[in-house]
Amino acid sequence: MASRSCFSVACAVAVMAFAILATASNAQPLDPHFYDKLCPAALPAIRKAVAVEPCMGASLLRLHFHDCFVNGCDGSILLDDTPFFTGEKNAAPNLNSIRGFDVIDRIKDAVNAGCRGNVVSCADVVAVAARDSVITLGGPSYDVLLGRRDARGVSQGAANNIIPAPTFDLDRLISNFASHGLTVQDLVVLSGGHTLGFSRCTNFRDRLYNETATLDGSLAAQLRGPCPLAGGDDNLAPLDPTPARLDGGYYGSLLRSRGLLHSDQQLFAGGLGPTDALVRFYGANPEAFRRDFAEAMVRMGGLSPLTGSNGEIRANCRKVNY
Structure with missing residues (x-):
């Protein structure tokens, strides 16, 4: 979902798993205190850099998800194309959708300056920047597991096939x-990360003009102007009524059949589906959402990280070390 505005597309559409920490025999588990002695200035430098980029918070959150969901949280999404491979940036779910690469570059430069060297991986920078963005946008704090290494390669095929699409039905999402x-x-x-940011018209147009779509009629009528039947693909609409604040408004929208994306509204059909009760629960208990969202972010950050000699610490997040 591309965006040209503040708090754009942020969908942290998200998917997070139980922590699968180190998988190789020489790997070490991730640790929230990994940089306490190695570089105490690392996390403060990231926090300061994120604080001056509040409009990018939603995009940085989504960037973290798209990194972790493809072969783990390894910074592979940051790699530019080379003569030897085509990067994940050009995969269908990312092209004209994912933003924040220049922000990560600036954060990485600030961290390297604060640490007086290249000791913090780009994958860790992305993970911490997502957490600090959540806090900046009114969400909960949580400890980020650290000590990842960066991938030396990419998988555009995995990015094309694994990242959930806004057209997915519930069975396919599950x-x-x-x-x-x-x-x-x-x-x-x-x-619930879709409580932040905006989506492009091309991602929700079918819900506005499909008679079988379960979208509130007044919202559909409101959106047909900026999202006509033809043209306006890049015009934006908020994913929930408060796109610049991480709150429980997303679930309230689903309960009123006002989920912008098909995949969102699939979580609540108004019956006894496997997700309906959870939507009702989080809609009525915003503090429970904040708590569980923080825990889920930690679990996602533990998805198949590279550690030890399984990866590298890139000096430039856009290319592998040589």
Whole structure:
């Protein structure tokens, strides 16, 4: 979902799993205190850099999800194309959708300056920047597991096939998440990241002009102006009524059949589906959403990280070290 405005597309459409920490024999588990002695200035530098980029918070959150969901949280999404591979940036779910690469560059430069060297991986920068963005936008704080290494390669095919699309039905969403060891609750609470940001017209047009779509009629009529039947693909609409604040408004929208994306409204059909009760619960209990969202973010950050000699610490997040 591309965007040209503040708090754009942020969908943290999200999907997060039970922490699958180190997988290789020489790997070490992630640790929230990894940089306490190695570089105490690292996390403060990231926090300061994120604070001056509040309009990018939603995009940085979504960037973290799209990184983690493809072969783990390894910074592979940041790599530019080379003569030897085509990067994940050009995969269908990311092209004209994912933003924030220049912000990550600036944060990485600030961290390297604060640490007086290249000791913090780009994957860790993305993870911490997402957490600090959540806080900046009114969300909960949580400890980020740290010590990841950066990937030396990419998988555009995995990005094309694994990242959930806004057209997915509930069964496909559930099976998609389950393939990563994620539960139905993970699906519902992490989809709550859509309380932030905007989506492009091309992602929700079918809901405005499809007579079978379960979209509130007044909202559909309101959106047909900026999202005509033809043209206006890049025009934006907020994913919930408060797109610049992480709150429980997303679930209230689903309860009123005002989910902007098909995949969002699939979480609540008004019956006894496997996700309906969870939507009702989070809609009525915003503090429970905040708590569970924080826990889910930690779980997502533990998805198949590279550690030890399994990866590298890139000096430039856009290219591998040589």
